[in-house]
Amino acid sequence: MSLLLLLVVLTFSKCKKGSDAANPENPLTQTETNLAATSTTSGVKSLETFTIASDGGFAYKIYDVPGTGDSGSQPTISTLKVFENGKELGPAHSNHAEIRSLGKGRYSHWLNSLYISASDNSDPRTNGRKYTYSLDGSTSSVVTPPVTNPIVPPVTAPVESGAIIGYAMVDGKTTGGTGGQTIVVTSYAALKSAVSSNTAAIIKVSGKITGTGFVSVGSNKTILGEKGSSLEGVGLLMYGTSNVIIRNMTIRNVVTYSNIVIKEGAHHVWVDHCDLSSDRNHGWDYYDGLLDVGNRADYVTLSYNRLHDNHIPMLIGFGDNNTNDIGKLRVTVYKNYFYNVSERQPCTRFGYMHVFNNYMQNGSGYGIGVTMGATVRTDNNYFENQQYPIYTEFNAKPGFVSGASTNIYKGSGANKISTAASTWVPTYEYKSELIPAANVPAVVMANAGATLTL
Template identity: 70%
Template structure:
């Protein structure tokens, strides 16, 4: 085994793909500990991916002998490996490593003796609960291997449908959006602006790709629904002092100067659900603002099933230590959201009352949930993975208060930095009937969050 591992190391040190030298652990003991067991099952074989190594972006690396020739610089399509996720083939094979890392969505490469791959939805294969198999003989129909007993508590995952609002957007009033108004379809920026700035109740369906700069004012009594495949780039949705607004299934990215969605100036009864919000972390901290921000006395907000990624500062609730008039406002429920490839603010809050449950915070380079300036935060069954400081109270002028910290899972994360006594606050609305066990959060939330609704 030692001789084989030495040969693998020498091979990796000389091979490139997409001008990227493969990075491996030079310790043979470390590699042996990370090799995934491969078990034959008829013409298909099972990849045990629980010890796969994180590569970069959406890419994971499995060190294993797959039993067939792999791609090389001189033979870039030599491998006959096909990969299956729960019995469904993913791909394409022979992908560039840069595409696996930045695009993912099932792309993989069997390269110089190792497998670089991404899952179909860019979730973490080590925790998403799915089975990964492969064939080497060109077979496209595989026998699904027997399921290994799952340590996760069996539950029926909650529906990610849009039928009901949970939390503060349904307290002291209702959030119905444009219910009762006409339905229109917006395919251009001008059409979308005209509809959102109308004083009439409207259900606005966004179709295709809309690009531009600046922001759109969203007036009261509006529902904005992104149709499947739609997106908006460079343009912010600003909810400024208005109320009764629902935003669902929108994909918004790369907004400069403004947050992708911003809720402020006393806006209330707002529900943002199943949106995909992103920018990038290549331009530095000051180039983009946040992805989904709430402040300036906004109130009765629910933020659910959103995918927030590729941002240094994705979610802020309470804009500054000087905004003491936010006290008694900023009541916000944050649930079933997926934060990844971010730095901090997952979210950060000041002054108000915030309830965070069933959120999946993956691979944040700074703090996860920030609680400062006397804010009170309840956490329930969140899953922190590879977070430097999962819950942090000490970084602004004064700390806030936290309850429920012991209900969360902290995997590969540092210690919480909570400098105040544990709070006993629990929100008054009912939510416990829809709680997911914390161990199930990564699989359920990574599969259901984002613009996944069939509209």
């Protein structure tokens, strides 16, 4: 079991699916958070979730801590050190009553539990600080958990002009409704009927379609938005289906669900040149995200989309406990434009994600979140006015990042990457599409969104 990372900064929401089309999840309460300690005893370890609970007053108790704890016969045998944002707390071996009544960083490693207090007696579960520990006297705050070997996709043919790039064309192809009937829809009922079967079809959306909830999209579909068309309040759901293309769609203000959700083993999906938005006037809980991928979904490409006016626009991996996502969630994210958002540009767990040539502008929190052992390659992205462009140190575990030095960080804070640099790169061909990071804002703003003439 592993030890403790106490939740992230309150200004950042936990990278967790608040609700989705099939199985809404309740928000994590602040009364109890899960924590655990790694069994490895060398070096400084990040605090990962398993179990933490209030022990009264200023004291908080963490269970299942490794190493030899103090006891009645050996009251100072523990070698455990605790750090808050890299600064050692103390005194260690404190009396438990004093931890509760006085706090101020006092802690005690007693038997197999750890009793701690924050340096200013705030709640360590919600104060946004990073807590680490060591058992061997280490004091370095750099966390370097082992990197698992990446899943390497097969090499594909060179990219053709205008072709789909990335994972939607790996281990199969995404062709959508090619060869099927073309259907023009102008109403909610017509759209719902046209996309419901698994028969190949090309559906063109014309005019403004208004409704609530979501429309379930069957396999072998291409959904194209004609000029000036939009879905108002209606989301698109790929639930276990495959071979779907969604292009040039404008989708706004979907309440309860994300505008587009790809989940439950859905695979080979391409979302391209869409305009997805809500607003940030209703608070974090009113709308969900804009474009979400999770629950064993795989082989997805998200390109040239505008995601804006939303707190949590793109999430890949819905929960820390969804370990069945390991080996899946292979997603390519390129030339998307994120603006007027808070975080998740995108945030990911578990999978292998390639993020290149995206423009992240004026996000109030973190840009790319990389957690739960996910592996992310970044190439030539442009971060502008982001507090933390790339952030690994939240949720239960950090993830791994390669290519961070290829990006431009304008008016942004430093990355918060707590793991050693990964060497992973995707093996499909994408270099013919890659442009210099300095050119990204102009190219992406001119081309992303529902700009196609179809």
